[in-house]
Amino acid sequence: MKNMKLYMVLIVLLVPVLLFAQQRLYYFQDQRTGLIGVRDQAGTVIIPARGHFYRELDSRQPIADSLINLLDVRHRRDSTAAVAFGSTYDRRGNFKFHPMAFDNGPDYFVEGLSRCVDNGKVGFVNLQGAVVIRPQWDWMSPFNYGYASGCNKCYLDRSTDPEHASVALNAGGEKIYINRQGQSVPLMNHRQSDKDLPIDGGFLPYPFHYDASEQSIVDSLNALEALSKIYAAYLPKPVTGTSGQLHFEILEAPTAADPYYQIQGFTYDDMQGVDQFLFFRDRAGRFYHAGPGGRLIPMNNWLKASLQNCGRYFNEHRNAPNKFNVNQYLKEL
Structure with a gap:
């Protein structure tokens, strides 16, 4: 943290x-x-x-x-x-x-x-x-x-x-x-x-409880395989099973002062929050990532930039233990 x-x-x-x-x-x-x-x-x-x-x-x-x-x-x-x-x-x-x-x-x-x-x-x-x-x-x-x-x-x-x-x-x-x-x-x-x-x-005990609408928000991020791929890309050892995967939980629901859901990615090994995988969702269903100065970056823009960074990292580190086909995920955006 x-x-x-x-x-x-x-x-x-x-x-x-x-x-x-x-x-x-x-x-x-x-x-x-x-x-x-x-x-x-x-x-x-x-x-x-x-x-x-x-x-x-x-x-x-x-x-x-x-x-x-x-x-x-x-x-x-x-x-x-x-x-x-x-x-x-x-x-x-x-x-x-x-x-x-x-x-x-x-x-x-x-x-x-x-x-x-x-x-x-x-x-x-x-x-x-x-x-x-x-x-x-x-x-x-x-x-x-x-x-x-x-x-x-x-x-x-x-x-x-x-x-x-x-x-x-x-x-x-x-x-x-x-x-x-x-x-x-x-x-x-x-x-x-x-x-x-x-x-x-x-x-x-697992502390989070959701209604159907909130569960769909969590499920939508859990279904984005690219997020766990990006997380595991920089780990120094090969990952297997859930060791390189993230699961997402809602930390905050919208309020009058803050109109966004705040959703955090956690590891399966020790349930620690991973700082770079903190996202926001507005009431219209749009996801964002927090950029410099609090500027909200649309999720797809952040995903594209993060995947491209992974591609550059793999080119510079040919023996990276958790390489994946970056282009495959870029095509899905």
Whole structure:
């Protein structure tokens, strides 16, 4: 999930287009205090200058995000696992939540949810900034495949690696697995479905449920053999059976703020989301892929370019273990 941050940023950029057109907002720096705030194009202060500088900000470019983060809470480096990284506001300047600190910045969105912190406990917010799972755990991972894992009575152990601390359990600590409703889900000893999630030596049940219309969306992508071919093309070892195949699941249904289904490709081996196989579908049935700057690329255009890239890769790597007839799939477009 190394590149998931990029893809979730693209998703967030798709949401505020109408807001962007209605009200242009800009960062500004108070010359006396050096703190960062937000004001509109008329100069009216929307968020007072209270944020500490932590990244490159261009005050000349309008803010495109629907949620705005300022580092107005100092990032602590202690043994607490749930550490806040500033505060997040909406475009009207209303405080929404304290994002969890991750990778020297505020946590990002994965599967439409991001971690927040309140009184040292972790919960989750949605893309609109609403707290949808109450903060109640000492630590929690980002979501993957409809689940997050975390713990209570745990801490960040910096004894061996101060820069990349690991989460460790105190005496009496417990590991916890939750679904998107925030409900605790027990680990199973045996797999009940080939789509159950393997984790920590056990399994969590297949979490997705669809009506007939949603199932047809998933089936249409699962039937596109070219997608798995493109995925397997760059793998270093030969694939057999389902090891080189993807299956697709709906992460988000359309809302008033976001008119697209979001559909993610997952591996069969470990049910990990593959970043480049994140697609959008509008209500008219058209599929898209997220391009640079949040621009939506029609599915067939993306497929054609991806297949051509595979062809170039095979020409440069004659011994690629998962070569396929690229022209065969190009003819089907």
